Amino acid sequence: xxxxxxxxxxxxxxxxxxxxxxxxxxxxxxxxxxxxxxxxxxxxxxxxxxxxxxxxxxxxxxxxxxxxxxxxxxxxxxxxxxxxxxxxxxxxxxxxxxxxxxxxxxxxxxxxxxxxxxxxxxxxxxxxxxxxxxxxxxxxxxxxxxxxxxxxxxxxxxxx
Amino acid sequence: xxxxxxxxxxxxxxxxxxxxxxxxxxxxxxxxxxxxxxxxxxxxxxxxxxxxxxxxxxxxxxxxxxxxxxxxxxxxxxxxxxxxxxxxxxxxxxxxxxxxxxxxxxxxxxxxxxxxxxxxxxxxxxxxxxxxxxxxxxxxxxxxxxxxxxxxxxxxxxxx
DNA sequence: TATTGTTATACTCTATAACTATA
DNA sequence: TATAGTTATAGAGTATAACAATA
Numbered sequence: 001x002x003x004x005x006x007x008x009x010x011x012x013x014x015x016x017x018x019x020x021x022x023x024x025x026x027x028x029x030x031x032x033x034x035x036x037x038x039x040x041x042x043x044x045x046x047x048x049x050x051x052x053x054x055x056x057x058x059x060x061x062x063x064x065x066x067x068x069x070x071x072x073x074x075x076x077x078x079x080x081x082x083x084x085x086x087x088x089x090x091x092x093x094x095x096x097x098x099x100x101x102x103x104x105x106x107x108x109x110x111x112x113x114x115x116x117x118x119x120x121x122x123x124x125x126x127x128x129x130x131x132x133x134x135x136x137x138x139x140x141x142x143x144x145x146x147x148x149x150x151x152x153x154x155x156x157x158x159x160x
Numbered sequence: 161x162x163x164x165x166x167x168x169x170x171x172x173x174x175x176x177x178x179x180x181x182x183x184x185x186x187x188x189x190x191x192x193x194x195x196x197x198x199x200x201x202x203x204x205x206x207x208x209x210x211x212x213x214x215x216x217x218x219x220x221x222x223x224x225x226x227x228x229x230x231x232x233x234x235x236x237x238x239x240x241x242x243x244x245x246x247x248x249x250x251x252x253x254x255x256x257x258x259x260x261x262x263x264x265x266x267x268x269x270x271x272x273x274x275x276x277x278x279x280x281x282x283x284x285x286x287x288x289x290x291x292x293x294x295x296x297x298x299x300x301x302x303x304x305x306x307x308x309x310x311x312x313x314x315x316x317x318x319x320x
Numbered sequence: 321t322a323t324t325g326t327t328a329t330a331c332t333c334t335a336t337a338a339c340t341a342t343a
Numbered sequence: 344t345a346t347a348g349t350t351a352t353a354g355a356g357t358a359t360a361a362c363a364a365t366a
Binding site: 216271 | 332333335341343
Binding site: 321322323324325326327328329330331332333334335336337338339340341342343 | 344345347348349350351352358359360361362363364
């Protein structure tokens with residue numbers, strides 16, 4: 001961004017800098033801001049629950065998709081997650097380096113690699129799922145089951 | 161936590177064709193995943209509406225808070241946004257370099273700086289608000305006003 | 321020519337730690 | 344000693360572009 005613009009005249013700053021931060025009323029009505037705050041809480045909760053399991057939401061999602069679609073290609077995972085092909089390589093390198101997945105060249109089209117979980121990967125993923133279950137419970141502890149379902153339903157109508 | 165990064169328009173075009181990826185049923189029931197997807201949509205929409213205005217959700221929020229709290233200190237903004245003090249410096253440098261805000265040493269305690277919008281900053285912020293209004297409408301075009309309000313209410317019960 | 325996986329590179333955001341000047 | 348702002352640095356994530364192998 002261009003940072004060479006000339007500054008305007010200063011506003012008067014007679015105000016004492018208190019610790020309370022007033023929030024403009026409109027901010028409570030921005031859906032984007034509400035989503036952002038909720039995601040911050042969700043990430044915090046995720047990492048609290050999975051602190052010792054050395055993973056991230058992306059890695060967890062990736063492993064779920066590989067279990068459901070054994071033999072899936074990297075390019076299809078990238079498309080599903082909305083990231084570039086090059087970004088997948090690091091993630092897949094990481095999971096393979098930990099013995100959680102394998103990649104295998106596809107005979108029919110040697111440009112492709114089939115990805116799948118190892119036995120250890122499946123065991124590890126079950127462990128992740130238990131922790132994610134705890135995280136999800138903590139995240140929604142202020143909501144009834146009905147409200148939680150309603151929230152998820154509305155979010156999906158925004159997110160797709 | 162939240163990253164202000166441009167969504168990959170090119171990536172989704174690049175991977176236009178591909179095989180179908182089965183999604184595990186449980187993924188539809190994870191609130192964390194629903195929030196993540198909704199945020200991806202929200203970011204995409206934000207950047208579509210504010211493409212030419214050289215800003216980010218963080219910068220926009222920062223400016224709203226400065227207008228509402230003229231003379232606010234950097235440390236209080238950092239706390240409010242949940243980022244480290246050091247992270248604020250770059251953002252404030254950027255806004256100041258563009259003539260949108262001023263920082264002024266506080267006489268009573270010379271460790272503090274009072275932050276406030278310039279006249280140009282206030283004009284620019286009004287321009288941002290109009291664009292954000294369009295973005296918010298686009299984001300919720302599938303929801304009724306009642307559903308939108310319900311969604312925001314539920315998100316705030318998760319996000320605080 | 322087009323596609324898949326890869327490498328190289330760069331940029332943004334974020335965090336930690338150390339420094340400075342104040343208090 | 345403690346605090347506000349700053350600087351230095353490192354790491355994660357993601358983008359683009361170019362490349363080799365393959366189709």
